[in-house]
Amino acid sequence: MLCFTLKRATVAALSALTLSAGAITQAETLRSADIHPNDYPTVQAVRYMGELIKKRTDGRIEVKIYSGGALGSEGDSIEQVKLGALAMTRVSSAAMHNICQTTRVPSLPFLFRSKDHLHKVLDSDIGDEILKSCEDAGFVGLAWYDSGARSMYSGEKPIKTKDDVRGMKIRVQQSDLSVAMIEALGGNATPMPMGEVYTALKTGLVDAAENNYPSYESAHHYEVAKYYSLTEHTMTPEMLLFSKRQWDKLSDADRDIIRKAALESVPYMRKLWSERENTSRAVVVKAGSEIIEPDKASFQAAMAPVYERYVTTPEMKDLVSRIQAVK
Template sequence: MNMIFRLSASVAVIAGLTLSASAQEIVLRSSDTHPDGYPTVEAVRHMGELLMERSHGRIGIEVYHSSQLGEEADAIEQTRLGVIDVIRASFGPFNNIIPETKVPSLPYIFRSTDHMRSVVDGDVGADILAAFEPHGLIGLAFYDAGARSFYTGNTPVRSIEDMAGQKFRVMQSDLFVDMVVALGADAVPMPYGEVYSAIQTGVIDGAENNPPSYESSAHVEVAGYYTLDEHLIVPEILAISKSTWDRLSPEDQALIQQAATDSVAYQRELWDAAEAAALETVVANGAEIIEIDKQPFIDAMAPVYERYVDTPELQDLVARIQAVE
């Protein structure tokens, strides 16, 4: 597989990337696993429109949504090799490659969406973006992916005590399992497509996700209690292949970086609207939105942080994030 990737990369250098080969047209291929119309997809399109306008039609972006260029792990590898130029990706696949990405993936590391945005818009965010370069990527910007919360079918979670004994579906992730166990519940890894029937039949008591996913999956039909604990507020990365970047002029690099930065506000606007609409829809469909005291949930994460924040560098990064107002 790696040989195929290297061959593809060589072909891209020779034929594709009309990048340095033509000063008249630069077409960047961008990959996203999300469907057409999703806020991240539309934000990269907006970035392309800004580039077309500011470069007087010389630089554009072709957006390939819905995993057309491969599932996320493969698309990341192809971007690192220069076969794909631009990628929007979640942090999870990078956790074992780039240590700094583990920290924004920690439960309750961000106090709120506003806190997350303040962090990634500042020096800490710049340092995390810089950590991608040694791994074949230039981090351009962070996009929102919402806040994930727990939802249940029979027993609402109004306090940490209500977590005890309940079974929650989680992704195949040691971090997710450890988080749920630390809260006193049972973690059940399973494919996302099985969640509806598993809640309906009592195999599990609930799951966790952001409001748009909770709404679009119709899980509200079998799990009508949505607890706003917001245990994960993990941003997503927008990056460009370093091999693509290195073939651009400094002027074009600046144009692309500025367009990426300017696309963030547009993506956040789309995401906020999607989240608000989703909450409105699930309430109309009978869901109860439950606000809680998060502090006991946060306090329960001590063993999780002890396990995953395992170097002085990561401990310093956690402290810097927590210090941001």
């Protein structure tokens, strides 16, 4: 509680300092937040982006990254970016579901057939369209990062079929869509910030959680949930967001430099991500985690109500159709 309070205080102090400073000057540090540790692929990718920006502005603009949740949860970071207290944040697109409705589409369960399919979609006009749709909410979408496939993991019993989920308390991201997905499987969804999941698993507050290999490993969840079931139910991508308030104060030239640097960081991040997935899997297997190949068909068959509930507008239905049509 004390740690959380201190983080809140840090965020508030940063907000006051940045807002009082006004526009980004010609010698400025862009502050960026991430809940993941310093060596995580998303953090390294933003650091690489910052190096490009610094070089191309002759040192006028630098990027300072607050990693490891130093400025609070993803929700905290989103709030500060909207206010202009932070320049950037890297968040899961799930954290934007209730702010920017179209971000729900790439989080739909079993929407993407493969990593290649995901990349083709995000690198196309479809990906650009979803990023741009967040501008009215106060965010400039710069790029998409990988987040791998999310799978379920548990401590007391392995998850092999949809029926195994029934009655289980499962931690999900703070997203209505994530909640609906677990409920469709008969589970009890428990939304909570990432930083609280380890203790929740250890104490039995939740029976299971769901995430990718690197998060399962880096957050040490494998220590308290040894059964990792490859449901691969979603490939919810990450978003790199810039504050619209700060963006509007930048020159066209600096905007161009920042946007290009963000896009150039994408293939760098994907390479790091692929390497990290392999490393993380090896770490958890060595530590004793059991990797389970579940009956994916039983999970996928239960998802129709989720689509009916959340793909509600003509725009979203069109996006789903266009994504499914990408070869």
